Amino acid sequence: MKRYTVNTALREVMARYRRLRALEESRKLAAQGALDIDILLDKHMYRGSASRNNGGSEPHGGA
Known part of the structure; x- marks a missing residue:
C-alpha cells in the first residue's frame, strides 16, 4: 500500500x-x-466553427 x-x-x-x-x-x-488569448x-469562435464543419455531432472533428 505504501x-x-x-x-x-x-x-x-x-x-x-x-x-x-x-x-x-x-x-x-x-x-x-505569438498566442492570442482572446x-x-x-468559445463561440472555436466551438461554433467545429459544429458547422461536421454537422455538430463531433466537437473535434473525430469519427
Whole structure:
C-alpha cells in the first residue's frame, strides 16, 4: 500500500509540474504576441466553427 501511495504522489507532482511548465510557456508566448488569448477565450469562435464543419455531432472533428 505504501508503494502505491508514493507512486501516486509522484505522478501527481509530475503532472502538476508539467501543467505549470505549460502555463509558463503559454504566458511567454502570449507576452510575445505569438498566442492570442482572446481567441482561446472566445468559445463561440472555436466551438461554433467545429459544429458547422461536421454537422455538430463531433466537437473535434473525430469519427
